[in-house]
Amino acid sequence: MDDHDEQPDVASAAPAEKKAATTRTSAVRIVAARPTKKPAGRASAPRTTAAKAAAVKSASARNDSVKAESADAENKAKEAKAAAAKRAAAKAAAARAAKAAAAREAKEKAQAEREEQEAQAAREKRAAQALAEAEAAALVAQESDEAPEEPIFRPSAPAATSEPEPEPAPAPSAEPEPAANPDPEPEPEPASSPEPEPEPEPEPDAAAAAEAVVVDVHAPAASDAIVVRGLVKDFGDQRAVNAIDLTVPAGSFYGIVGPNGAGKTTTLSVLAGLLRADAGEVEICGIDQAKNPLGAKRVMGVLPDRLRTFDRLTGRQLLHYYGLLRGLSADVIEKRSADLMRAFDLAGSVGRVVSDYSAGMTKKIMLAGAMIHSPRVLVLDEPFESVDPVSSAVILDILRAYVDHGGTVILSSHGMDLVERVCSRVAIIVGGEVLAEGTVDEVRAGQTLESRFVELSGGASEVEGLEWLHAFSD
Amino acid sequence: MLGALRGDRVVRTIAGFVVLAAVTVAVCVALLSLADAPLPVARTVIVLGGAAAVLGFLVGPILTGTADQLDPRRFRVFGVDVRAMPWILALGALVSVPSIALAAVAVCFVITLVALGTPPIFAILAAVFGVLSLAIAARIGMAVSSLLLPERRSRELTALFVLAVIVVAFPAAVFFASLEWDGLVPDAVASLASVIASTPFGAVPGFALAVAAGDAAGAWLSGVVALVTVIALGAFWAWLVARLLTHTDRPTTTRERSGLGWFGLLPSNAFGAIAARSLVYWSRDRRYLVNVVIVPIAGVLTVFPLLVAGVPLYIAALVPVPVMALFFGWLPHNDAAYDSTALWIHVASGVRGAADRFGRLVPIALVALPVLAIAIPVSLALVESWYLLMPMIGLAASLFLGGLGVSSILSVTSPYAVSRPGDSPFQQPQRSASRAGYAPAIGFIATLVLSAPTIWLFVMTILEDDAYNPATFWVGLATGVVVIAAGAMIGGRVWDRGGERLMEFVETA
Numbered sequence: 001m002d003d004h005d006e007q008p009d010v011a012s013a014a015p016a017e018k019k020a021a022t023t024r025t026s027a028v029r030i031v032a033a034r035p036t037k038k039p040a041g042r043a044s045a046p047r048t049t050a051a052k053a054a055a056v057k058s059a060s061a062r063n064d065s066v067k068a069e070s071a072d073a074e075n076k077a078k079e080a081k082a083a084a085a086k087r088a089a090a091k092a093a094a095a096r097a098a099k100a101a102a103a104r105e106a107k108e109k110a111q112a113e114r115e116e117q118e119a120q121a122a123r124e125k126r127a128a129q130a131l132a133e134a135e136a137a138a139l140v141a142q143e144s145d146e147a148p149e150e151p152i153f154r155p156s157a158p159a160a161t162s163e164p165e166p167e168p169a170p171a172p173s174a175e176p177e178p179a180a181n182p183d184p185e186p187e188p189e190p191a192s193s194p195e196p197e198p199e200p201e202p203e204p205d206a207a208a209a210a211e212a213v214v215v216d217v218h219a220p221a222a223s224d225a226i227v228v229r230g231l232v233k234d235f236g237d238q239r240a241v242n243a244i245d246l247t248v249p250a251g252s253f254y255g256i257v258g259p260n261g262a263g264k265t266t267t268l269s270v271l272a273g274l275l276r277a278d279a280g281e282v283e284i285c286g287i288d289q290a291k292n293p294l295g296a297k298r299v300m301g302v303l304p305d306r307l308r309t310f311d312r313l314t315g316r317q318l319l320h321y322y323g324l325l326r327g328l329s330a331d332v333i334e335k336r337s338a339d340l341m342r343a344f345d346l347a348g349s350v351g352r353v354v355s356d357y358s359a360g361m362t363k364k365i366m367l368a369g370a371m372i373h374s375p376r377v378l379v380l381d382e383p384f385e386s387v388d389p390v391s392s393a394v395i396l397d398i399l400r401a402y403v404d405h406g407g408t409v410i411l412s413s414h415g416m417d418l419v420e421r422v423c424s425r426v427a428i429i430v431g432g433e434v435l436a437e438g439t440v441d442e443v444r445a446g447q448t449l450e451s452r453f454v455e456l457s458g459g460a461s462e463v464e465g466l467e468w469l470h471a472f473s474d
Numbered sequence: 475m476l477g478a479l480r481g482d483r484v485v486r487t488i489a490g491f492v493v494l495a496a497v498t499v500a501v502c503v504a505l506l507s508l509a510d511a512p513l514p515v516a517r518t519v520i521v522l523g524g525a526a527a528v529l530g531f532l533v534g535p536i537l538t539g540t541a542d543q544l545d546p547r548r549f550r551v552f553g554v555d556v557r558a559m560p561w562i563l564a565l566g567a568l569v570s571v572p573s574i575a576l577a578a579v580a581v582c583f584v585i586t587l588v589a590l591g592t593p594p595i596f597a598i599l600a601a602v603f604g605v606l607s608l609a610i611a612a613r614i615g616m617a618v619s620s621l622l623l624p625e626r627r628s629r630e631l632t633a634l635f636v637l638a639v640i641v642v643a644f645p646a647a648v649f650f651a652s653l654e655w656d657g658l659v660p661d662a663v664a665s666l667a668s669v670i671a672s673t674p675f676g677a678v679p680g681f682a683l684a685v686a687a688g689d690a691a692g693a694w695l696s697g698v699v700a701l702v703t704v705i706a707l708g709a710f711w712a713w714l715v716a717r718l719l720t721h722t723d724r725p726t727t728t729r730e731r732s733g734l735g736w737f738g739l740l741p742s743n744a745f746g747a748i749a750a751r752s753l754v755y756w757s758r759d760r761r762y763l764v765n766v767v768i769v770p771i772a773g774v775l776t777v778f779p780l781l782v783a784g785v786p787l788y789i790a791a792l793v794p795v796p797v798m799a800l801f802f803g804w805l806p807h808n809d810a811a812y813d814s815t816a817l818w819i820h821v822a823s824g825v826r827g828a829a830d831r832f833g834r835l836v837p838i839a840l841v842a843l844p845v846l847a848i849a850i851p852v853s854l855a856l857v858e859s860w861y862l863l864m865p866m867i868g869l870a871a872s873l874f875l876g877g878l879g880v881s882s883i884l885s886v887t888s889p890y891a892v893s894r895p896g897d898s899p900f901q902q903p904q905r906s907a908s909r910a911g912y913a914p915a916i917g918f919i920a921t922l923v924l925s926a927p928t929i930w931l932f933v934m935t936i937l938e939d940d941a942y943n944p945a946t947f948w949v950g951l952a953t954g955v956v957v958i959a960a961g962a963m964i965g966g967r968v969w970d971r972g973g974e975r976l977m978e979f980v981e982t983a
Contacts, residue, residue, distance in 0.1 A: 330742035
């Protein structure tokens with residue numbers, strides 16, 4: 001997959017960190033505290049333990065909503081302890097740093113990275129009292145378990161009011177784990193999350209409408225468009241996908257995000273029937289892929305990334321080809337391809353050979369080809385890569401309308417804000433495993449999806465050993 | 475007529491005139507030269523020639539797709555009486571360049587007939603009947619063409635027609651040209667001519683020459699057939715005109731389907747789609763073109779080493795055709811790999827393996843059939859052994875169709891890396907993992923083994939006698955058909971089960 005999205009952030013954040021470590025880190029802390037300030041304000045007591053209490057509240061709230069962080073839970077816990085210790089020492093600097101934080105409000109990504117970096121730095125100077133504090137926090141956490149979920153919905157509360165208790169902020173991601181569940185809970189989530197999902201947004205009527213449209217598809221028994229259980233795929237001795245569980249409810253707009261080489265494309269290829277899984281089950285609209293691969297393929301439209309198409313055909317011939325392979329009649333293809341060409345703004349290029357198309361146009365015509373047989377499920381790998389903003393807005397409109405009428409879209413993307421904007425559900429896949437899965441609000445847990453993603457994939461803390469780059473040779 | 479000289483196609487039109495004039499002169503000279511020939515020879519040649527002319531006038535307009543200047547529908551707006559229209563148009567059609575050429579030939583026809591001993595009155599009668607039936611046949615051809623075929627002929631359809639003409643006409647031409655006439659008509663040809671003389675195609679000249687030969691029964695038979703033919707043609711023409719004037723085109727076929735190339739021509743299903751796509755690739759992708767060009771060259775080149783080695787020309791000249799058939803059958807043994815990663819479309823669409831297998835064989839069949847249709851008669855004419863025609867067809871069918879069957883299996887079971895689309899066909903593909911490619915060799919050997927019975931029978935036909943002749947033909951044909959059917963089915967089954975495996979191959983290769 002593409003690595004353009006993450007890298008620049010890391011690169012720009014790293015040097016900044018080195019220069020002004022102390023003031024900045026404290027500033028970051030304050031900014032990061034924003035989510036928690038309201039609970040703290042409600043407590044309205046400038047106690048010495050107020051900070052800790054607030055931290056724990058927000059932490060536990062998040063803990064309730066997001067269950068998938070378990071993979072790095074232990075690590076985080078350590079970091080958190082250390083960070084908390086440092087914070088106590090740095091309280092005095094807080095007020096000063098708040099101003100800087102306010103100025104920086106816009107850049108939430110950078111903050112997220114710094115937050116982690118700071119935590120790691122702090123880990124080195126781990127103090128003995130950190131343990132004690134953490135224990136205290138745990139106690140408080142138990143008391144405040146019933147903390148409401150407001151923090152999640154207030155990611156951008158004004159920073160100005162956060163002066164009193166700025167410190168606890170970084171803790172949320174860290175402290176809850178030791179408190180609520182000393183032993184990280186990797187297994188429970190995948191098992192438990194699939195079940196509750198269907199309920200939140202079942203669209204039986206929409207699905208029924210779609211059924212009327214899609215003629216030759218028999219009605220799926222379940223309301224889940226895609227169910228994946230224990231999917232494993234090895235390439236040689238490398239495990240690309242490691243026991244992934246996914247459940248995509250019918251009528252949802254499902255996003256898969258993950259760093260490069262996380263196994264997104266592999267997962268989607270297996271879903272599309274282009275690769276054979278080494279283990280696990282895949283069910284598309286209630287059709288078991290292993291038992292009835294053709295039936296499963298029939299209800300899916302596929303847009304792969306990085307695969308060729310028959311680009312010596314003209315655009316019109318290519319759509320015709322897609323349609324005929326899907327068993328449509330020539331008349332239907334004629335009409336639909338004209339509609340699709342118009343919708344995707346390709347009407348002027350129908351007679352040109354596809355190899356003369358730009359990358360974005362090729363993407364668009366392949367997407368059109370994926371839709372021509374009005375599938376129940378669209379499997380799109382990086383559908384917006386190299387597509388211009390106008391076109392991607394058009395495509396989004398088409399896809400939204402498709403989802404509104406009961407269609408299901410599962411896509412992978414690097415565009416976090418895009419996924420955050422359009423998707424109803426998100427899964428974050430790192431190293432072939434699902435680290436977080438749920439509605440967008442659940443997954444981002446009060447942060448932006450991007451910061452959450454960076455946090456989970458743990459990529460931003462690794463940039464070390466590049467000091468020579470900042471010394472400039474001449 | 476002169477209006478045809480206006481516009482921007484003057485050169486082409488004039489060239490057409492020149493060719494037509496040359497052909498007319500040649501035919502006239504040939505006809506006149508027959509005046510001195512023995513009657514049986516003249517009878518045979520004129521009857522066959524007349525039949526060919528009728529066929530040409532009937533089918534020519536359909537093949538070339540010429541726009542009819544005298545299309546009845548053009549005159550509909552002038553309010554001409556529907557009953558009078560056919561005859562007015564038929565008469566008008568006589569005033570055209572081809573009709574003038576026809577008149578010239580008819581005059582020569584009359585002269586020759588008289589010289590051969592036909593009474594002038596019958597000769598003129600026959601010429602008039604002949605010209606009338608030919609003119610009406612051309613009208614009918616045009617009307618049928620405009621009724622059944624799309625207004626604008628696609629290049630692909632024209633190419634198909636040309637291929638059909640090559641496959642049918644070329645062997646026939648080579649066959650007739652190579653026959654030893656020597657003033658004597660071979661028995662087979664003579665009996666053929668007498669049969670044709672009693673059909674509508676050859677009835678008119680048949681009548682005239684039967685009269686010349688004093689064959690009363692033959693004259694009556696041919697004469698009645700000729701009369702009925704002209705009347706039937708006229709009636710059919712009248713009916714066609716009435717229909718053209720009172721019926722509109724089928725609206726479904728006039729729907730815009732242009733710009734699809736082969737897709738518009740082939741059946742609208744997965745097989746047709748894959749065949750059309752393969753045809754487009756064969757014509758636009760250099761990798762395929764190189765393969766195809768090499769085959770005939772390789773076939774011919776094999777002759778020289780054999781000749782140098784002292785093999786008699788008789789044997790050496792028979793080698794290229796089987797070699798070409800073998801190579802043509804072997805060509806698609808890696809066709810799935812040529813798709814590169816675009817293969818995903820087939821896999822994701824759940825295309826049936828059989829449709830995929832058969833569809834991919836269409837282009838090679840379209841290329842190989844005309845080449846073999848030319849190569850077989852030429853090769854046999856060289857060695858003057860027409861009795862080998864059937865065995866040779868059987869052998870070629872066995873090697874070609876059998877090779878296609880073997881290739882259909884190999885291309886899904888053991889694909890190997892090829893240069894990517896757009897790369898040079900001669901470029902060695904660079905791949906991370908190299909696999910030993912036994913597939914090409916297996917393809918050759920398996921085809922030869924499967925064709926072994928046919929090869930043995932063919933050799934026996936040459937060495938022993940004609941007794942093996944029909945057996946070679948039928949065994950070869952049966953082998954080819956069975957192997958290609960079985961190969962496509964097995965390959966299709968493998969495809970149905972292992973589409974994902976193929977995807978893994980093309981993604982890593």
